[in-house]
Amino acid sequence: MSNVEKLRHPQFKNTPERPSGRKPDWIRVKAPTSPAYGETKRLMKKLNLTTVCEEAACPNIGECWAQKHATVMILGDTCTRACAFCNVITGKPGPVDMLEPENVGIMALKTGLKHMVITSVDRDDLADGGADQFAQCISKVHEMAPGTTVEVLTPDFRDKEGAQEIVIAAKPDVFNHNLETVPRLYQTIRPGSRYFTSLRLLQKAKELDPEIFTKSGIMVGLGETKEEVVQVMDDLRSADVDFMTIGQYLQPTLRHATIDRYVTPDEFVEYEKIAYSKGFLKVSASPLTRSSYHADEDFAALRQARLEKLGT
Numbered sequence: 001m002s003n004v005e006k007l008r009h010p011q012f013k014n015t016p017e018r019p020s021g022r023k024p025d026w027i028r029v030k031a032p033t034s035p036a037y038g039e040t041k042r043l044m045k046k047l048n049l050t051t052v053c054e055e056a057a058c059p060n061i062g063e064c065w066a067q068k069h070a071t072v073m074i075l076g077d078t079c080t081r082a083c084a085f086c087n088v089i090t091g092k093p094g095p096v097d098m099l100e101p102e103n104v105g106i107m108a109l110k111t112g113l114k115h116m117v118i119t120s121v122d123r124d125d126l127a128d129g130g131a132d133q134f135a136q137c138i139s140k141v142h143e144m145a146p147g148t149t150v151e152v153l154t155p156d157f158r159d160k161e162g163a164q165e166i167v168i169a170a171k172p173d174v175f176n177h178n179l180e181t182v183p184r185l186y187q188t189i190r191p192g193s194r195y196f197t198s199l200r201l202l203q204k205a206k207e208l209d210p211e212i213f214t215k216s217g218i219m220v221g222l223g224e225t226k227e228e229v230v231q232v233m234d235d236l237r238s239a240d241v242d243f244m245t246i247g248q249y250l251q252p253t254l255r256h257a258t259i260d261r262y263v264t265p266d267e268f269v270e271y272e273k274i275a276y277s278k279g280f281l282k283v284s285a286s287p288l289t290r291s292s293y294h295a296d297e298d299f300a301a302l303r304q305a306r307l308e309k310l311g312t
Helices: 003-008 035-046 061-066 100-111 131-144 163-169 183-189 195-208 226-238 265-278 295-310
Strands: 072-074 115-120 149-153 174-176 213-220 243-248 282-285
Touching: 035 100, 072 100, 072 131, 100 115, 100 131, 115 131, 115 295, 131 149, 131 163, 149 295, 163 195, 183 226, 195 213, 195 226, 213 226, 213 295, 226 243, 226 265, 243 265, 265 282, 282 295
Parallel strands: 072 115, 115 149, 149 174, 174 213, 213 243, 243 282
Antiparallel strands: none
16 A cells, blocks of 8 residues: 555544644644734843743743743753753753843843743753752742742752752742653653652652642653553652643654654543542643643642642
């Protein structure tokens, strides 16, 4: 059978279970065109700030930037690791920008954000993995925009002694570290990291500050099974994690890991119900869910859920 015949044959019809270049309707988004999107882009450029929204080719950039919600990616735009799912450049990073914390604070002030997310590339070349830069950025936001709550989405700092303590001591409101996928797929999807190191990082955050909210997320559509996803939920609850996100993996380029399948919206609803039954305070599960998507609204819901749990 020729390739043309295959394309016409029902057996080879493109479906969510047999992905092609065309995304299903539920995963498509509009191109960013709003004036507020342009304003946010200009502000980031003026402050010499990098955003994970651009570097990771986030599908929600148009919606978020229209509301002036941008996730700052500190410590440069070059990562020392090469995860199979990530669109961020891999290579030898440049020097740390000492003005970055001040500019992050200015961004929080000028945008009037109620909740700000700060993430970074992996910086295994630094003695503390970049922990001090995280702490300085958190402190500047607290100082310059005291009404803004801060969420950090950190790397694992290569398990460097004292690194996580530096970040937690700066008092972020949310400590987020993504597991990204199920343990079985780490070797191919996240070869520079270790599942149980990441899990322990999340658990330790609560030990260092029992009042902090902890959060983690995974991508689906990489070849994981439902049973494996549920096991990750159990592992996160064992580590006392409060908030879980589950989103569809989207292949950035042909050189990245391929999509095994598009998970349907109904399956995401089921995952959300299962996760809530495990005891998470907040769950966000949908095809377009990302760690920072609707982070401000989710933080408000997370805080309210804790109050209700405490009966206040």
